[in-house]
Amino acid sequence: MAAKDLFHNSVKQALLKEDWVITADPLKLKIEGVKLEVDLAAEKIIAAQKAECKIAVEIKSFLNTSVITDFHAALGQFLNYRLALQMTESERILYLAVPIDTFGTFFQETFIEEAVKLYQVKLIIYDPVEEVISEWKN
Helix, strand or coil: CCCCCCCHHHHHHHHHHCCCEEEECCEEEEECCEEEEECEEEEEEECCCCEEEEEEEEECCCCCCCHHHHHHHHHHHHHHHHHHHHHHCCCEEEEEEEEHHHHHCHHHCHHHHHHHHHCCCCEEEEECCCCEEEEEEC
16 A cells, blocks of 8 residues: 555545545555555535535645655656546546645646646645645636
């Protein structure tokens, strides 16, 4: 099992506060000989639509010395996990969870904004101290 991100429990608590039900911690995916683990899976009934929304969340802290190296790793994981979900659980939407401080600085750089847009990365912006989700970016 892969090591959990430093802010794993903060994001989990933030989702619970928004009435998400955690259905897997981690979400294990297997495609032939390839095994992957996305940090969390959650579900929520959307009353207005009478439909169930299923998500998977890959949590990142971006606390290493090189934020761009963290971003490269996070983007690579995100793209691989999204492909695996398309192959196994196509109804589940993948999000990359990013701390609010990192989003407010590094993710405002033009290059990062363009990468997020080009690769259609859905983001959850979270506050690790307050354990709340500040924003969903689709």
